[in-house]
Amino acid sequence: MNATILQHAANDQTGWKTEEYHGKQMHVCTALRVPRNEVLSGHGSQWTFTVRITENGSGPIDDKGASAKSDRGLFYSTQAIAEGMGFVRGRELIEGA
Numbered sequence: 831m832n833a834t835i836l837q838h839a840a841n842d843q844t845g846w847k848t849e850e851y852h853g854k855q856m857h858v859c860t861a862l863r864v865p866r867n868e869v870l871s872g873h874g875s876q877w878t879f880t881v882r883i884t885e886n887g888s889g890p891i892d893d894k895g896a897s898a899k900s901d902r903g904l905f906y907s908t909q910a911i912a913e914g915m916g917f918v919r920g921r922e923l924i925e926g927a
Contacts, residue, residue: 846890849917856920857882857890860912863905876905879916883923896923 846857863876883895898919906912 847913848890849920850886851921852924853886854895854924855884855886855888856917856924857884858913858916858920859890860909860916875907875909877907877909877912878905879912879919881916881920881923883920898923 846859848858849856859880860877861880863878878900880897880899882890882893882897884890884892885895888895900906900912900915900919906915
């Protein structure tokens, strides 16, 4: 896997994690779902993600590239899982899946 975790520039939004993949940057931000979706069964927190794909060096605030949010019918029980799934979705966007 050709992924590198990068530092964000000072003017970028906080809370975004970035990896390079096939010459693009994937930016993932996780958040607790508020309000909680009580229809979804399970325990613990309900985490979601947003992923943005940009050219190298553009940063997560560049909204010209592809983007996606996690499915509203699903949730992730930890922030780490949500973040990981955000990067999986980012790879799919870059590969055209």
